[in-house]
């Protein structure tokens with residue numbers, strides 16, 4: 673798996689990360705959350721994204737990381753309009769993840785003006801390594817650009833897949849100019865892009881790029897943009913995580929292969 677450097681060269685992360693929205697709880701319901709995390713680590717997935725918005729996911733992740741914390745880069749979030757609750761969320765995350773959070777993001781920009789000074793103080797104290805901001809909606813990208821332009825964050829997290837490409841307009845060029853880390857959410861469109869996968873014959877031209885499945889094609893499509901540092905995919909199924917992790921290696925797609933995957937995604 674390839675590593676890319678994030679936070680203006682301060683840390684290096686593998687390009688495939690694991691998201692925990694809904695799927696870590698689903699894995700736990702099947703008694704498989706530890707197996708999922710262990711399968712990810714074995715396949716080279718070493719960045720895991722979570723949030724207080726994701727039900728029991730932060731706690732389940734902490735539980736599953738038993739003995740593995742130092743192998744994993746934790747991307748957690750604050751998600752509350754309340755400044756005191758934001759401080760409490762950080763404090764809980766620090767307790768869950770062995771005294772520090774590697775990347776603490778402001779989820780959906782909620783109360784970012786209130787949380788940013790608190791996160792900067794936490795970074796000064798060594799409780800947080802990097803600060804980030806996320807949003808899922810193109811309607812909020814103007815505000816996200818303002819936050820990026822403050823120079824006070826290290827990374828962003830935004831949606832990007834062959835049918836949702838709004839970040840190409842302003843957010844990715846700005847992130848590149850500012851040297852910000854870029855985490856992708858929804859590389860499989862929350863699973864919707866997996867509903868009618870192309871046939872094996874349609875995927876055959878991607879074989880020389882190490883792509884055997886549609887999920888790998890979609891993940892490799894996002895990571896073939898060099899402005900992207902890590903693609904966060906979510907699954908409850910350990911075998912699928914191993915499959916997806918295999919998309920995190922060279923060779924990357926060129927413009928022709930990216931255009932081909934876009935055509936497959938829009939005609940599926």
Ligand SMILES: NC(=O)c1ccc[n+]([C@@H]2O[C@H](COP(=O)([O-])OP(=O)(O)OC[C@H]3O[C@@H](n4cnc5c(N)ncnc54)[C@H](OP(=O)(O)O)[C@@H]3O)[C@@H](O)[C@H]2O)c1
Nearest residue numbers: 691692693806857858859860861862863887905906907908
């Ligand atoms: N505002 C925000 O900050 C924000 C918003 C959205 C997402 N996120 C983050 O980004 C992460 C990723 O986004 P996402 O959850 O939408 O992920 P996604 O990877 O685009 O979609 C996940 C869905 O795809 C299915 N899937 C995963 N791997 C598969 C495979 N190899 N083959 C077939 N199906 C597969 C999963 O089902 P199975 O479990 O059945 O495999 C799940 O339903 C989230 O978990 C979260 O951490 C952040």
